[in-house]
Amino acid sequence: MVFKKRTFYIAILVISIIGLFVVQYQYLRVGLNLAKVQFSKKVETVNQGLQDELKGVNKLTFMIGTTMTNDSTYFTVDIDSVREASAYFLKDFIKYKLALGGIDTDFTFALFSRDSTFYLKSPAKLGQEKELMKYPIEMQGYLPGLVHEDLVLELQFMDLNSYFLSKLNGLTIPSLIFFIAIILVVIWILRSFYWQNNFITTTNEFINNLTHELKTPVFSIGLATKILEEEGDAKNKPVVAIIRQEVERLKKHIDKVLDIGNLEQGKKAIQLTKMNIRPLLEKLCAEFNALSSLEKFEFTYNLQPGNYIVNSAPAHLENAINNVLENAKKYASDPKIELSAEKEEKRLRIRVSDNGIGIAQKDLHKVFKKYYRVPNGDLYKTKGYGLGLSYAKRVVDGHKGKITIVSDLEKGTVVTIIIPLIQNGEKI
Numbered sequence: 001m002v003f004k005k006r007t008f009y010i011a012i013l014v015i016s017i018i019g020l021f022v023v024q025y026q027y028l029r030v031g032l033n034l035a036k037v038q039f040s041k042k043v044e045t046v047n048q049g050l051q052d053e054l055k056g057v058n059k060l061t062f063m064i065g066t067t068m069t070n071d072s073t074y075f076t077v078d079i080d081s082v083r084e085a086s087a088y089f090l091k092d093f094i095k096y097k098l099a100l101g102g103i104d105t106d107f108t109f110a111l112f113s114r115d116s117t118f119y120l121k122s123p124a125k126l127g128q129e130k131e132l133m134k135y136p137i138e139m140q141g142y143l144p145g146l147v148h149e150d151l152v153l154e155l156q157f158m159d160l161n162s163y164f165l166s167k168l169n170g171l172t173i174p175s176l177i178f179f180i181a182i183i184l185v186v187i188w189i190l191r192s193f194y195w196q197n198n199f200i201t202t203t204n205e206f207i208n209n210l211t212h213e214l215k216t217p218v219f220s221i222g223l224a225t226k227i228l229e230e231e232g233d234a235k236n237k238p239v240v241a242i243i244r245q246e247v248e249r250l251k252k253h254i255d256k257v258l259d260i261g262n263l264e265q266g267k268k269a270i271q272l273t274k275m276n277i278r279p280l281l282e283k284l285c286a287e288f289n290a291l292s293s294l295e296k297f298e299f300t301y302n303l304q305p306g307n308y309i310v311n312s313a314p315a316h317l318e319n320a321i322n323n324v325l326e327n328a329k330k331y332a333s334d335p336k337i338e339l340s341a342e343k344e345e346k347r348l349r350i351r352v353s354d355n356g357i358g359i360a361q362k363d364l365h366k367v368f369k370k371y372y373r374v375p376n377g378d379l380y381k382t383k384g385y386g387l388g389l390s391y392a393k394r395v396v397d398g399h400k401g402k403i404t405i406v407s408d409l410e411k412g413t414v415v416t417i418i419i420p421l422i423q424n425g426e427k428i
Helices: 002-053 059-068 079-100 142-147 160-167 169-231 234-265 278-295 314-330 388-398
Strands: 108-113 118-121 133-138 151-157 273-276 298-303 309-312 336-344 347-353 402-408 412-420
Touching: 002 079, 002 133, 002 151, 002 169, 059 079, 059 118, 059 142, 079 108, 079 118, 142 151, 169 234, 234 278, 234 314, 278 298, 278 314, 278 336, 309 412, 314 336, 314 347, 314 388, 314 412, 388 402, 388 412
Parallel strands: 298 336
Antiparallel strands: 108 118, 108 151, 133 151, 273 309, 336 347, 347 412, 402 412
């Protein structure tokens, strides 16, 4: 069962990580496509400016024109040197215009006619021709008129994805770091969870083995007291009766610990049966009243007349209420305990109040946790294991009910158990 859960959680983690990668990839693709659209708009704006600047006669267009007509009359160097210089000057001019338009990436250019006669090319190449993104500019004015042909100045860019990603480096790297951190934290949490689960399983197995071992001597003591009760002297029978009562209480505690372990491991669910629990409460109160007489503390109870029809697991419910009563007795120097049960708004409300030491407000939300005990400095004046209220809450939750606690330091505590009443098999 644990292996299946672990496999399930690991599968969910892997699917979530893959899904997150896919979603991020899709967002990145959409972002890159939008960036390309914006880039194209910027290039079109720059192209319009280049077209206007190269329309008339100026030093740059004049130099380009002389290379196109192979006219070196105005220069003291050969025409190839003039062509090379023209290419560098035109590249610097285009780079300047692109920078003004907010474009800072590598590019090449080519100036050619419609019949594919190349007049001028960029000094350097970017890559394979098929890998380039091309943005043509229809030349107008002086240069086309000079050669009597339609001319095109083509700007070429490549690997725009790398360009756009470089612009996102300030966000990409921190995002990857945070993403890896989240994965590591999730893995650490899962490891901690399984370590804790294994620890709890081992603890429960130890407790179960120990309680099973305790059941044998308890059974032997119970058998011995039964024999003494039947065959012993009459004057010893009250003492034997007390021993038998305490043995029964010890058996209930052992069964309770076993039930807690089984509930923790999911081996045993609380089975509810429709029943009247008033006789159960009367029996429980009578037994606790006898204990109060024996141990000299005050206990009173008041059960509202009528039947208390609920869906209940009587053994568990009895143990849960006994736990609450035991706590009320343990945490008071001169216990005064009161139990009341009344039907109220289609629910059965069982209230146990005491005059004990009380619980601080900061500890109230922790008292239902397993093994938690309210500290008193470095010492626990009252013995216990922090299981009683944890078990009680599990039982009440299994009854589809609710347990609450209200307490004031040095004044006392009130624990209320609320269970839904039923009528004709349905809640009322």
